[in-house]
Amino acid sequence: MLVEKNVPLQPYNTFRIVARAQTLVRVLREADVQALLADPELGPAPKFVLGGGSNIVLTGDVKAVVLKVEIMGRRLVAESDKAWIVEFGAGENWHEAVGWTLAQGRPGLENMALIPGTVGAAPVQNIGAYGVELQDRFESLDAIDLQTGRPFTLEAAQCGFGYRDSVFKHAAGPQGLGLAGRALITRVRLRLPKAWKPELGYLDLQRRQAETGIERPTAQQIHDWVCEIRRAKLPDPAVIGNAGSFFKNPTVTPEQCADIIAREPKIVHYLLDDGTVKLAAGWLIDACGWKGKSIGQAGVYEKQALVLVNRGGGDNGATGGEVMTLAKAIQTSVYERFGILLEPEPVVI
Ligand SMILES: Cc1cc2nc3c(=O)[nH]c(=O)nc-3n(C[C@H](O)[C@H](O)[C@H](O)COP(=O)(O)OP(=O)(O)OC[C@H]3O[C@@H](n4cnc5c(N)ncnc54)[C@H](O)[C@@H]3O)c2cc1C
Structure with missing residues (x-):
């Protein structure tokens, strides 16, 4: 230790x-x-x-x-006619883990390429991008209870996965289900089905497909497209400090959505399978005029209003207080205009 x-x-x-x-x-x-x-x-x-x-x-x-x-390790732990099960130490870098599975000829994670962070944190907010979420490939995880020292294993159904959500983000309630602050995830196992098919539901990927004229892209091609799209859209944390999307995309009822469309006909929205409607948080923030604005050294990224950035560097960068003041100001103006309270995605410490 x-x-x-x-x-x-x-x-x-x-x-x-x-x-x-x-x-x-x-x-x-x-x-x-x-x-x-x-x-x-x-x-x-x-x-x-x-x-x-x-x-x-x-x-x-x-x-x-x-x-x-910083627990490392990557290995194939099981194989059947249907799938490979691969296991990673929680400290492994997520993007490198994606690359490793592809290099091994085991596709399935390519849409989630270039998401920063570790494999151990991936289940915490059920990371997702370009139409695939961790829960779509999750098998099980090992963790240690930080109160009792007891090791335990959780299957997908026990993790309470939702949109950028899991049991690891919630405090223990009366039912004792929350594990926030209590579990240290040590290893994560992923299930990669052998019957692979490309996930090309996102417009950006369909555009890339049309541009390149590739009818049946390989997993590696999708990986490369995802990396190119992300590099063009999102600030590189090595250059401009940020934590990716700062707010979750809110969901509303069809009635609420119809009401907002009546006032804001151009609002970007997607109908979900459960009948609710997801609104693009970045569009709501942009519509309130925040793109490019700053409070102190904390700013709203010029190319994507959903991302808050640190405009300073070294010791003269944004403080956490400035970031949260900016986030609250954005929440207030979106609430006043649309009646929607945006929920921050990062964990505030
Ligand atoms: C440029 C950029 C782009 C991003 N794009 C996406 C995206 O497309 N999709 C997406 O879902 N997210 C995205 N994110 C958010 C982030 O990459 C993910 O949430 C990632 O999983 C965080 O991993 P981390 O190791 O950095 O976690 P940390 O930031 O270190 O921790 C996040 C939370 O997880 C907990 N945690 C971390 N490790 C463990 C562990 N081993 N056991 C228990 N709890 C743990 C921490 O206590 C904390 O509550 C992006 C971030 C950036 C900066």
Whole structure:
């Protein structure tokens, strides 16, 4: 178990916000968690589990013990006529994991290429992009209960997956279902069906297909298209600090949608299978005039209003407070104009 004190967290969050961890423990193997929990000082202390820091906003120094998950490993654990089951250590980089499966001739994750962060965090918000979500490929995960030290395994049905949501985002309720702050995910297994078919439901991918004239793209081609589209649309966190989409796309009833369309005929919306309607949060923010605006060093990305960015660098960048002030101002104006409360996607610490 590697314990470090007074650790700068700027390199460990993609918003590049300046903050420190009083104590940071690198978790390289399951036994490190057990050693930490048995430690008389660290064991009872509050804890925060950190992956790649690509979905968090730090609003100050972190007093909780930061457990930085660096458990590595990738392997094929089972194979049947129907599917391959591959397992990854929670500290593996997600995008590299996608590339590894493709290099092994096992497609299925290509639409989720280039999502930053670790494999261990992928189930937390059920990551998704270009028509595929983690839950579509999820088999099971191993985790450790940070209160009791008990290891446990969860199947998909036990993870409560929803749109950018899972049991890991909710505190324990009266039914005791929430695991927020309680579970450290150590390993994730994914099911990659052998009967692969391309997922080309998204307009951007269909455009790429038309441009290239490729009727039956391979998984690698879809991977490359997704990377090109994402690089053109989203700011690279290595260049401009950000946490990807800052708000979830809200869903409304068809009646609410009809009411909004009557006032805002151009609103971007998609009908979902369950009859509800998803609205494009970026469109709502843009319609309120936020694109390119800033509060302090926190700004709204010029090319995509859904992404908040850190306009500064080094020690002079945005603070978490500035990011959250901007986020609240956006929420207020979207609520006042459309009656919709946008829900932030990143975890605020
Ligand atoms: C440029 C950019 C683009 C993005 N695009 C997408 C996208 O297309 N789709 C999408 O879904 N997301 C996207 N994101 C968000 C982000 O990439 C995902 O949420 C990712 O899964 C976060 O991984 P992480 O390792 O960085 O998690 P962190 O930011 O470190 O942590 C996020 C949350 O997960 C918890 N956590 C992390 N690791 C573990 C673990 N091992 N066990 C238990 N809890 C853990 C943390 O406590 C925290 O609550 C984007 C982010 C950026 C910066």
